[in-house]
Amino acid sequence: MESKELMEAIVKIADEKKAKDIVVMKVDDKTTLTDYFIIMTGTSSTHIRALGDEIEDQVEDKLGVRPHHREGVTSNWVLVDYTGVVVNVFQQEAREMYALERLWGDGTRVDLSNLIIKED
DSSP states (O other): OOHHHHHHHHHHHHHHTTOEEEEEEEOTTTOSSOSEEEEEEOSSHHHHHHHHHHHHHHHHHHHOOOOSEEEOTTSSEEEEEOSSEEEEEEOHHHHHHHOHHHHTTTSEEOOOTTTSOOOO
């Protein structure tokens, strides 16, 4: 499966599950670690776990892809690693502290306007 297709599916799942401030950084020309970092905020530790679970379950059910690695299930940050796509689900304070958007700021920010449903 192409990393771009997986990234788009994950963004849609996260949006449906009410993730906040979803950002995707394309970093394939900056690192060999992954092609995309997906960064999002959950509103509580329960929401963060639910986002990670929903992404993992739906990606496996719909696309037949299982994560290479997952960590942080009991913290303020859940990471789901699909190798070509790494998903980071943060509580707001942790997101500000780790500042991944700034850390990977030389990557290309992906336009998600065609993937995210805008709520009025």
